Amino acid sequence: MDNIVMSATPHVRSKESVQSIMRDVIIALIPATVMGIKFFGIKALMLTVISVVSSVFFEWLYEKILKKPCTIHDLSAVVTGMLIAFNMPVGASWWMPIVGAAFAIIIAKQLFGGIGQNFVNPALMARAFLLASYPSAMTTWSVDGVTTATPLALLKTLKNSGVTLDSLNLPSLAQVATGVGIGGCIGETCAIALLIGFVYLLIRKVISWRIPVIYIATVFILSTIIGRYGVRMGYYEIFCGGLFLGAIFMATDYTTSPMTPKGQIIYAIGCGVLTYLIRVYGSYPEGVSYSILIMNLGVPLIDKYVVGKIFGALPKVKEAKKA
Amino acid sequence: MFVRLILILLAGIFVNNYILSQFLGICPFLGVSKRVETAAGMGIAVIFVITLACAATYLVYNLILVPLGLEYLYTIAFILVIAALVQFVEMFIKKSSPALYQALGVYLPLITTNCAVLGVAVSNMQVGYNFIESLVSGIGAAGGFTLAIVLFAGIRERIEFNDIPKAFEGFPIALIGAGLMSVSFLGFSGLIKL
Amino acid sequence: MSNNLKVLRDGIIFDNPILIQVVGMCATLATSTSIINGVGMGLSTTAVLVGSNVVISLLRKFIPDTVRIPCFIVVIASFVTIVQLLLQAYLPSLNDALGLYIPLIVVNCIILARAEGFASKNGPVASFFDGLGNGLGFTIVLGVMGAIREFLGSGTFLSAKVLPDVFPKTLLLIMAPGAFFTLGILMALFKHVIAKRKTAE
Amino acid sequence: MQSLTFKRGVHPDDAKALTMDKSIKVILPKEGSELFFPMSQHIGAPCEPIVQKGDYVKVGQKIGEAKGFVSSPIFASVSGEVTDIRPVLIPSGGKSLAVVIKNDGLMAEYEGLKGCPDWTKLTKEEILNKIKEGGVVGMGGAGFPTQVKLAPKEEIDHVIVNAAECEPYLTCDYRLMLEQPEKLVEGLKIVLSLFPKAKGVIGIEDNKPEAIKILSDMVKDIPNIEVASLLKKFPQGSEKHIIYAVTGGREVPSGALPSAVGCIVDNVDTIISIYNAIVEGKPVMRKIMTVSGGAPMNPGNYQIRVGMTYKDIMDQIGGFKVEPAKMIAGGPMMGFTMYTLDTATTRTSSSLLCFTPEEAYIPPESSCIRCGKCVAHCPMGLQPYLLNKLALRGDSAGFLAHHGLDCISCGSCSFECPAKRQLAQSIAARKRIEGALKAAAKAKAAKAAEAKK
Amino acid sequence: MNQISTPAIRLCVICVVCAFLLGICSEVTKEPIAAQTIKTQQEAMAAVLPDCTYEDIKDAKLSDNVTAVAKATDNSGNAAGFVVSCEVSSFGGPLDMMVGVDPNGTITGLRVLSHSDTPGLGARSTEPEFYGQFNGMSGTLAVDKDGGQVKAITSATITSRAVTSGANAALQWVSENGGAY
Amino acid sequence: MEIINVVTAVASIGGMGVVFGGFLGYASKIFAVEVDPKVSKIQSVLPGANCGGCGYPGCAGCATAIAEGKAPVNACPVGGAKVAALVGEIMGVSAEESEPQVAFVKCNGTCNNAKMKYEYKGISDCAFEAQLSGGGAKGCAYGCLGLGNCVKVCAFGALSIKDGVAVVDEEKCVACGKCLEACPKGLIQFKPKNKKTAVRCSSKDFGKEVIANCSTGCIGCGICEKNCKFDAIHVENNLAVIDYTKCKDCGLCAMKCPKHAIKNERIEAMAAKKAAEAAAAKAAAPAGDSK
Numbered sequence A: 001m002d003n004i005v006m007s008a009t010p011h012v013r014s015k016e017s018v019q020s021i022m023r024d025v026i027i028a029l030i031p032a033t034v035m036g037i038k039f040f041g042i043k044a045l046m047l048t049v050i051s052v053v054s055s056v057f058f059e060w061l062y063e064k065i066l067k068k069p070c071t072i073h074d075l076s077a078v079v080t081g082m083l084i085a086f087n088m089p090v091g092a093s094w095w096m097p098i099v100g101a102a103f104a105i106i107i108a109k110q111l112f113g114g115i116g117q118n119f120v121n122p123a124l125m126a127r128a129f130l131l132a133s134y135p136s137a138m139t140t141w142s143v144d145g146v147t148t149a150t151p152l153a154l155l156k157t158l159k160n161s162g163v164t165l166d167s168l169n170l171p172s173l174a175q176v177a178t179g180v181g182i183g184g185c186i187g188e189t190c191a192i193a194l195l196i197g198f199v200y201l202l203i204r205k206v207i208s209w210r211i212p213v214i215y216i217a218t219v220f221i222l223s224t225i226i227g228r229y230g231v232r233m234g235y236y237e238i239f240c241g242g243l244f245l246g247a248i249f250m251a252t253d254y255t256t257s258p259m260t261p262k263g264q265i266i267y268a269i270g271c272g273v274l275t276y277l278i279r280v281y282g283s284y285p286e287g288v289s290y291s292i293l294i295m296n297l298g299v300p301l302i303d304k305y306v307v308g309k310i311f312g313a314l315p316k317v318k319e320a321k322k323a
Numbered sequence B: 001m002f003v004r005l006i007l008i009l010l011a012g013i014f015v016n017n018y019i020l021s022q023f024l025g026i027c028p029f030l031g032v033s034k035r036v037e038t039a040a041g042m043g044i045a046v047i048f049v050i051t052l053a054c055a056a057t058y059l060v061y062n063l064i065l066v067p068l069g070l071e072y073l074y075t076i077a078f079i080l081v082i083a084a085l086v087q088f089v090e091m092f093i094k095k096s097s098p099a100l101y102q103a104l105g106v107y108l109p110l111i112t113t114n115c116a117v118l119g120v121a122v123s124n125m126q127v128g129y130n131f132i133e134s135l136v137s138g139i140g141a142a143g144g145f146t147l148a149i150v151l152f153a154g155i156r157e158r159i160e161f162n163d164i165p166k167a168f169e170g171f172p173i174a175l176i177g178a179g180l181m182s183v184s185f186l187g188f189s190g191l192i193k194l
Numbered sequence C: 001m002s003n004n005l006k007v008l009r010d011g012i013i014f015d016n017p018i019l020i021q022v023v024g025m026c027a028t029l030a031t032s033t034s035i036i037n038g039v040g041m042g043l044s045t046t047a048v049l050v051g052s053n054v055v056i057s058l059l060r061k062f063i064p065d066t067v068r069i070p071c072f073i074v075v076i077a078s079f080v081t082i083v084q085l086l087l088q089a090y091l092p093s094l095n096d097a098l099g100l101y102i103p104l105i106v107v108n109c110i111i112l113a114r115a116e117g118f119a120s121k122n123g124p125v126a127s128f129f130d131g132l133g134n135g136l137g138f139t140i141v142l143g144v145m146g147a148i149r150e151f152l153g154s155g156t157f158l159s160a161k162v163l164p165d166v167f168p169k170t171l172l173l174i175m176a177p178g179a180f181f182t183l184g185i186l187m188a189l190f191k192h193v194i195a196k197r198k199t200a201e
Numbered sequence D: 001m002q003s004l005t006f007k008r009g010v011h012p013d014d015a016k017a018l019t020m021d022k023s024i025k026v027i028l029p030k031e032g033s034e035l036f037f038p039m040s041q042h043i044g045a046p047c048e049p050i051v052q053k054g055d056y057v058k059v060g061q062k063i064g065e066a067k068g069f070v071s072s073p074i075f076a077s078v079s080g081e082v083t084d085i086r087p088v089l090i091p092s093g094g095k096s097l098a099v100v101i102k103n104d105g106l107m108a109e110y111e112g113l114k115g116c117p118d119w120t121k122l123t124k125e126e127i128l129n130k131i132k133e134g135g136v137v138g139m140g141g142a143g144f145p146t147q148v149k150l151a152p153k154e155e156i157d158h159v160i161v162n163a164a165e166c167e168p169y170l171t172c173d174y175r176l177m178l179e180q181p182e183k184l185v186e187g188l189k190i191v192l193s194l195f196p197k198a199k200g201v202i203g204i205e206d207n208k209p210e211a212i213k214i215l216s217d218m219v220k221d222i223p224n225i226e227v228a229s230l231l232k233k234f235p236q237g238s239e240k241h242i243i244y245a246v247t248g249g250r251e252v253p254s255g256a257l258p259s260a261v262g263c264i265v266d267n268v269d270t271i272i273s274i275y276n277a278i279v280e281g282k283p284v285m286r287k288i289m290t291v292s293g294g295a296p297m298n299p300g301n302y303q304i305r306v307g308m309t310y311k312d313i314m315d316q317i318g319g320f321k322v323e324p325a326k327m328i329a330g331g332p333m334m335g336f337t338m339y340t341l342d343t344a345t346t347r348t349s350s351s352l353l354c355f356t357p358e359e360a361y362i363p364p365e366s367s368c369i370r371c372g373k374c375v376a377h378c379p380m381g382l383q384p385y386l387l388n389k390l391a392l393r394g395d396s397a398g399f400l401a402h403h404g405l406d407c408i409s410c411g412s413c414s415f416e417c418p419a420k421r422q423l424a425q426s427i428a429a430r431k432r433i434e435g436a437l438k439a440a441a442k443a444k445a446a447k448a449a450e451a452k453k
Numbered sequence E: 001m002n003q004i005s006t007p008a009i010r011l012c013v014i015c016v017v018c019a020f021l022l023g024i025c026s027e028v029t030k031e032p033i034a035a036q037t038i039k040t041q042q043e044a045m046a047a048v049l050p051d052c053t054y055e056d057i058k059d060a061k062l063s064d065n066v067t068a069v070a071k072a073t074d075n076s077g078n079a080a081g082f083v084v085s086c087e088v089s090s091f092g093g094p095l096d097m098m099v100g101v102d103p104n105g106t107i108t109g110l111r112v113l114s115h116s117d118t119p120g121l122g123a124r125s126t127e128p129e130f131y132g133q134f135n136g137m138s139g140t141l142a143v144d145k146d147g148g149q150v151k152a153i154t155s156a157t158i159t160s161r162a163v164t165s166g167a168n169a170a171l172q173w174v175s176e177n178g179g180a181y
Numbered sequence F: 001m002e003i004i005n006v007v008t009a010v011a012s013i014g015g016m017g018v019v020f021g022g023f024l025g026y027a028s029k030i031f032a033v034e035v036d037p038k039v040s041k042i043q044s045v046l047p048g049a050n051c052g053g054c055g056y057p058g059c060a061g062c063a064t065a066i067a068e069g070k071a072p073v074n075a076c077p078v079g080g081a082k083v084a085a086l087v088g089e090i091m092g093v094s095a096e097e098s099e100p101q102v103a104f105v106k107c108n109g110t111c112n113n114a115k116m117k118y119e120y121k122g123i124s125d126c127a128f129e130a131q132l133s134g135g136g137a138k139g140c141a142y143g144c145l146g147l148g149n150c151v152k153v154c155a156f157g158a159l160s161i162k163d164g165v166a167v168v169d170e171e172k173c174v175a176c177g178k179c180l181e182a183c184p185k186g187l188i189q190f191k192p193k194n195k196k197t198a199v200r201c202s203s204k205d206f207g208k209e210v211i212a213n214c215s216t217g218c219i220g221c222g223i224c225e226k227n228c229k230f231d232a233i234h235v236e237n238n239l240a241v242i243d244y245t246k247c248k249d250c251g252l253c254a255m256k257c258p259k260h261a262i263k264n265e266r267i268e269a270m271a272a273k274k275a276a277e278a279a280a281a282k283a284a285a286p287a288g289d290s291k
């Protein structure tokens, strides 16, 4: 009977796999993709396709060159690719997703060992890279071919003397929540579509509610209580910019977020506070990408020092006594 | 006044981070960042030395060099003061408290030849901070160094056994990692304007 | 190969201060935004390095052990100040570009390392070559990094525009992170080449 | 009734439907077949054979004497001639000295066995002695001598019958509860008589409503016994976790025994064996075993004689419908694989699972994606992904610092891992290596001390 | 000689020799350096208000933004206007600039001397395309976005506003104090 | 040039020199601390750049770590090979063994030679596989599992898995002993480098079982024992063991072993060479023909 298989426990496994998880994330991103195409036209679809194809290509290429096992079937590069495109304005040139994908996949992800081993979010890194490298292309928003300012950029001008809330001509709450006629990155404007994806991920148990909800709640509370230059519109600000996209899809990236519930709470609050600070006081109108990236840097420390209670572990005092 | 001091402090830690945007003290940042505990020890030692050095160099500059019209000698004067100070503190700690020496003193020789210390002293002089501001900006700069090196050490611990290409092992991947950190820290830019 | 040439070669290639010894990182990262700045910094450092190496080598018997480091530092700092004064007088634009990093040559680990590790143990001629080799090794890498960053980041070569406007300039490369990435990749390539050479041997 | 439970854990498909309704069938060894009685079938010192080659032994006759304090005697389960005493392969893969008996098919009973229907007259010592002389060991899998467990130093306020049977596929405890509930209750009464202050709780997972109903009805009028319904969740049956569930949150401290929190946990079959040993005077010779999985022709529950080979059993129940690709002694979460059926069953053999190639398929490992599912499901609150890394790296200090030794090898982490990492394997393996290192260090220290003298 | 005095004396000797050499060096370079400083300044001033001689107004009334003012006299000795140095707060931090204003309150030239804005965005304020447009402007300026005549740098309105506010400060200084000198 | 400026410069810096020099000289005397002479010796050959490149706090930290054996002699990246050599001298990593040793693997159960009991599915690690029932998939419970735990620990690249069994490259092995500890089966042992004869089997099973599992296992027949002229090989627990203090490396046992469980590399190499020559000759002939 040498065809008998011997293995260690357990002998049964759950059905979930890396591929199935990534597939779920892709499905959850579809409503936002559809809305992106609806708002920004076929160019949005083109950028998304270029981005996904080049992400997968660079992953394949790197693994080919280094003779590592090919991992493109786990679909994580597809997720990264979609998110890179989601984080660009529709006015971006066709080559920008390619450069971004190369940076995300090769520098941010594969050099550190590939899936699960990178320490910063690859898609966000691509965005930060593109933003710093080609700032004007990355901050030119247009809807139906007309350049517009994003609600957050408008709000940002509040700190200049003489600018009042009324003079800003902000879009309505319904507009920012649905994304109709709002300038922004391809995937970020329709909060409703992103929420649908969130619910799907929750139902499929791909992510827990903790990071997104606490993140958004922190931003909401800070902008309601403290506000900016006299304006306290937490309910409005949470729908602006990339908060939903970031909180639901990027802050939750397994690889770059903490492991334990307690750690996740600290991380989400940190993201929220930084987002608020950058939005209100920083150079950039939007702080989601950078706040997640900055908190990514702290994840190893959070994972190291914020661990759950071990079953049956003695309280510290007792342990000391015992020793 | 107090608010300004706080802002100087925070600006040093986050916005003008010495490591990630100013490039001062990179050698120990790359070298002593393999373990979080060591990195933290180094960070605390740097805070200690920089604070002392800021005070000492401020006094030397304003009480000796400026009155004598010898501003151009600041480099040599500062480095002498810093080196003597650090060496003395090291010897003192080594003798008086071996425990403190293990925790802090061992990092001291490393700090003499750390750009950050001289860098803060010189830039304080160039900006023209007063005594208190000089101290606070020193603490801020050192705090920024500590923040960066501790975060970096956490990251390096995590990637230590990763599947990194041979040519990138060691310093190259550390540099790339520092680059990614530096990109992330761009997010702080403009947060505080002095 | 004569001994001095070997010392020179080692300084440039096999013990390259930046790529192998990994010292003097601050100046490397900060001043390599363009070829001019990089090479300027490199040559300034070389001047200090050669000068201090020779002087320290001459003084090596005179300097007492307990105050070795202060003595070295005084010598080094003097050279730095001289370089700084000269730059201010005759090359003010370079002086402005390098700014803070000129006084910081004092604490560039490479200089003290050569003083302690080489000059205090060898004669002035060998120390001269050692300083020159290390200085040139430093300068070359700075120049190369400056060229890469300048070309990709500003689209220029020695301040002359070479990249047509349609070609995008990757600004990140002349910002702080770009310095880390460029050096990291350069170092990896160098390691790879050296490793290949070694296996070939 | 609200089902009790613990924190975290996993929900594998319980696959009990295959055998749940199959009542226990008695299987006897074939006449002329050889039965093997390894002298090490429990935790503790191995027994010493007290019969010789050529001796004739009868059913229930003691053939191995327990020499240590933590040990338990071994009894013949058939009558026949002792044909050999030699090392044989045991299911776990090692070798153990065994008495080999050739079954003469007569099933002649040993005369010395006497039951004691009125056990209330017995003193505490007598009860414990009878348990020992009945060869009762933990049937939940570990095989720890029960008489030792029932004499703790601490005061006991809970005696918990572990009837969770949380492992998928297994239904033997369930069948026992349906078919011999009175023995279980009576047995529990015996144990409770040792601990006057204790309450007896029978903890049953809520996927066995039938058993809950029958036992609830039976204990209605007994003041110090109750039935607790437990949530169907793995590893509900783990000692520490059933205590947590039943007592409303007591945690057995790391490295301590259940008695440290005033509890004793015993498996259903252990309690019934106590009843058999005391009331009926029958030592442990038979075992209820679930045979299940996709490969056997007739999955079901069987009462077998300890010492029969697995092959003998399979032959008698109709063999396989498909060539099995994997054979497991125990449940699919905790049981170990076997590569041959030519080994003997022991007192702790509770099941044989034979998997078809499809059932046996385990996807290949890929890199950890840090999804945190292993952390979220580990019932011990450990960080399996990290322990896995440390174990693979052989980082002993890190492994210990992150409480690697607290792992109960339940396999929840591996079960849940989407990257299909062999977390439990690496942790368990490292635990064993740590154990060996510790033993070696101890031995070295002892030697050094001796040398000093 | 003992263990303490030897090192002290030798270190002192080295210090003395070094200091001596440095002193000499400093004396030698003093004049070229001073000349360089003046030259740089003159060149900068010449760029914004050409063909004049300049004289710092030591007692000029300074404000938050105006850091120094020099009076310019042309070759024929007539008052040619003022060179106003300003520091304003821009996107990435302080931005130093110099504005030449003729006696009529018209800008004759404007340069950004130093800034810490983003390369490629704010940094384009140092390009002639941007600063050149200020020549000949007067009154109160504003960027096009705010309804003014200054064409802002694409995607760098903040920098453009900052420079414009500096220009305004200079113009205002001249209109308020110009007559006094 | 104003000479007074030079004078103030000289006076102030010179003054600092005296103060600090005296101060430090004094302090170094008062605060003198005993240091391990090895540490200070190592420190004296280190470059003294205090750059932290080694990961230790400064050169002193690195010297201490090297002296305590926590860091390798080449820990200093600045010093490079030259410094490493000097440090090595101080640390005295000298070869005490008069006779150089090498590791060898006592198993010859390659894929062709040995049977498998089952298929192992799990972590690729010998120590982990060995914990499964039956001690691993190899039919023989003593045999090499071929998952290369030894390969992983060898820092000198001396080990490799060939055809399912670990093999030592005697030229590369420096006898550090790491692999001896790593092998869960205890299959790796030292032997003198110049002795080429070795028993490549570890099975203590009885002959019958050995034959069932492996075509080249030691069956404990004792033929080698009888043939050895130097009383250097003995069968203990069904397994032949060579006593290298007596073995003269004649290779007779290897030639006589009916199961070829004993190997003598020299003889084998010669045979292989002959075979290769024959093959080459054969190959050359038709090649010549075709032309």
Ligand SMILES: Cc1cc2nc3c(=O)[nH]c(=O)nc-3n(C[C@H](O)[C@H](O)[C@H](O)COP(=O)(O)O)c2cc1C
Residues within 6 Å of the ligand: D137, D138, D139, D140, D141, D142, D143, D144, D162, D163, D164, D165, D166, D167, D235, D236, D237, D238, D239, D240, D265, D266, D267, D268, D270, D271, D334, D408, D409, D410
């Ligand atoms: C993960 C895990 C699951 C277990 N599941 C059961 C179970 O379902 N039923 C059971 O009786 N024992 C189970 N056990 C064994 C118990 O921990 C404990 O050993 C047993 O209940 C003690 O009773 P015994 O001495 O009568 O065997 C499990 C142990 C572990 C570690």
Ligand SMILES: Cc1cc2nc3c(=O)[nH]c(=O)nc-3n(C[C@H](O)[C@H](O)[C@H](O)COP(=O)(O)O)c2cc1C
Residues within 6 Å of the ligand: D043, D138, D140, D141, D142, D143, D144, D148, D149, D150, D152, D238, D239, D240, D257, D258, D259, D264
């Ligand atoms: C060395 C040793 C000593 C033990 N001593 C006791 C004991 O004194 N009392 C007790 O109740 N159980 C004792 N046990 C049994 C454990 O509590 C537990 O039931 C056994 O390890 C199996 O648990 P499991 O099936 O959950 O793994 C002992 C176990 C071991 C290995």
Ligand SMILES: Cc1cc2nc3c(=O)[nH]c(=O)nc-3n(C[C@H](O)[C@H](O)[C@H](O)COP(=O)(O)O)c2cc1C
Residues within 6 Å of the ligand: A131, A132, A135, A139, A153, A283, A284, A285, E091, E092, E117, E118, E119, E121, E122, E123, E152, E153, E154, E155, E156, E157, E158, E159, E160
């Ligand atoms: C990376 C980055 C760098 C920027 N740098 C500058 C800058 O240097 N100067 C500036 O005015 N605006 C800069 N901005 C843009 C401002 O944040 C803001 O979007 C812009 O000034 C609005 O002007 P607009 O209406 O011309 O687009 C930068 C934006 C980004 C994302």
Ligand SMILES: Cc1cc2nc3c(=O)[nH]c(=O)nc-3n(C[C@H](O)[C@H](O)[C@H](O)CO)c2cc1C
Residues within 6 Å of the ligand: A021, A022, A025, A076, A077, A079, A080, A081, A083, A109, A114, A115, A116, A117, A118, A121, A122, A123, A124, A206, A207, A249, A250, A251, A252, A253, A254, A255, A256, D369
């Ligand atoms: C819930 C979830 C969120 C993810 N978010 C991101 C993301 O923000 N950016 C990204 O590059 N990849 C994302 N991925 C894909 C993948 O995890 C990522 O590429 C890893 O960082 C690769 O190591 C996500 C995957 C999951 C399951």
Ligand code: SF4
Residues within 6 Å of the ligand: D377, D378, D379, D380, D381, D382, D383, D384, D406, D407, D408, D409, D410, D411, D412, D413, D414, D423, D424, D427
């Ligand atoms: S780490 Fe141990 S206790 Fe935790 S889930 Fe894995 S096997 Fe179970």
Ligand code: SF4
Residues within 6 Å of the ligand: D367, D368, D369, D370, D371, D372, D373, D374, D375, D384, D385, D413, D416, D417, D418, D419, D420, D421, D423
């Ligand atoms: S469950 Fe698997 S993939 Fe997820 S964190 Fe744990 S080991 Fe990693």
Ligand code: SF4
Residues within 6 Å of the ligand: F102, F103, F153, F154, F155, F156, F157, F158, F159, F168, F172, F173, F174, F175, F176, F177, F178, F179, F180
């Ligand atoms: S680990 Fe050491 S002993 Fe073993 S083969 Fe390699 S060098 Fe030789």
Ligand code: SF4
Residues within 6 Å of the ligand: F105, F126, F143, F144, F145, F146, F147, F148, F149, F150, F151, F165, F166, F182, F183, F184, F185, F186, F187, F188
């Ligand atoms: S020799 Fe030992 S460690 Fe090496 S592969 Fe064989 S079994 Fe594994």
Ligand code: FES
Residues within 6 Å of the ligand: B024, B025, B026, B027, B028, B113, B114, B115, B116, C023, C024, C025, C026, C027, C107, C108, C109
């Ligand atoms: S050059 Fe070494 S610390 Fe800056």
